[in-house]
Amino acid sequence: MDLSTLTHVIAARQRSDLDALGPTVVPLAGGSELFADPRTHLEALVDLQTFGWPALTITDEGLEIAATCTLAELSRLPMQPGWVAHPLFYQCCTALFGSFKVWNVATVGGNLATSLPAGPMITLAVALDAELLVWRGSGSGSDEIVPAREFVTGNMTNVLAPGDVLRSIHVPLASLQAQTAYRKIALSPLGRSGAVLAGRVGGAAPGGDDGAFVLTVTAATLRPVQLRYPALPSIEVLACDIAAIDCWFTDAHGAADWRRAMGLLLGEEIRAELASAATNAGGRS
Template structure:
């Protein structure tokens, strides 16, 4: 496929991540085969050459590099949390929050070939409403580590990283380095719900959540242009919040779902998630 670019540089060190005029960063690159190269981009800087460890977990929490592929995430951290969402009484464990990893990867409906190339960072940086890595890491209260062009770094909550459809809180020249999930979160129960117009269709509404000391955390993605989260103590509170999302934020609409259908499905899935997490009636 002709990508209509002039150069591709493979970054080996952080110094290689200083962009030259017309350059943009490249993660897995799978999106380049479905969308035109952005206007003005004449060169790419391939971050996979930096050799970042895909993921690691210890007492401080889980760290997932931006270049970790979705396949590596699924068979790595995904296996630590068991197979699929934990339903009903769950056995205690240090990583049970990761039980939704495989379902979030599966929500992208990727072929095995694409999953071996597509990256966590690419999914987050594309900021598509259907990007399930957004809902996954927002539910896990993860923070994104961002390299700044001056050699420093900063952190931003994943829930705040995506600010709109295709819009992220990254300044020109900044690199998404990794996401970090706090250690205490890893032992908390999580929940996953998803709806699409067809069994293998693009996600039109997704709800992720987890238990916490502040109450059940409910995260809505897919049906909105950016993630929205609430610590919902009961179903009435959840309904009032969803009313606010619909009136003040607005539901996302495209060929994968109308506003009315997405609103109804999101409400149903959110209440199911809250019920599973033990929210008050």
């Protein structure tokens, strides 16, 4: 869709170019969501792609994903030794409601910043305990590290203030080395996700336990919900905790009670899969 009220696009090449951001000037990354609806209040865009940030950077501490990294680039992330969680990247990319053409323009940062409940990059970042680097605006020029699980606050709401820019996503090495499991369901084969869940065993947050179990529930809830346990929980404990989630919601892609039921079903499937994987790994050691 054309944004007919725009008068110019600013090619950002240094951080000071972001000073133009405000109520009528917003960041442009891929634009797959920005150009999806009329936004008659907008007068200009600040193009983040011209910063030239490397899409993916592998370090000794883990993985750095630029906010401008496209889903197509992320889906081609090469496997690294010990990265047991590697399949989760492609799995979450496939949860995007869009064709391969959208993959080539939609960005990881844009998906997070849009903060739709069904945003699969939200699932990925929260499930892997990622940390988000936010460049704060309002002339402060300051940086803030925000845990991914705290970034999205509701349906299309997050911690970004006007003028802020999501710069990058850091995935810690411990999470990349963890065993993961993934489930998605929608009302139609090509429909927007009604529920997306991801589980992880091992790779706990600092101070955690190598046997920790983490379950992330998204798309079915207004904001991502993470359940954490020091070890694999029982069927009953996990079901009770999923049932107690208080932000299931209803829209055209699913009713709240159906989403709750799918959360219970898929959550137990993930628990059982990771329990089996842990048993098999123990048998091989």
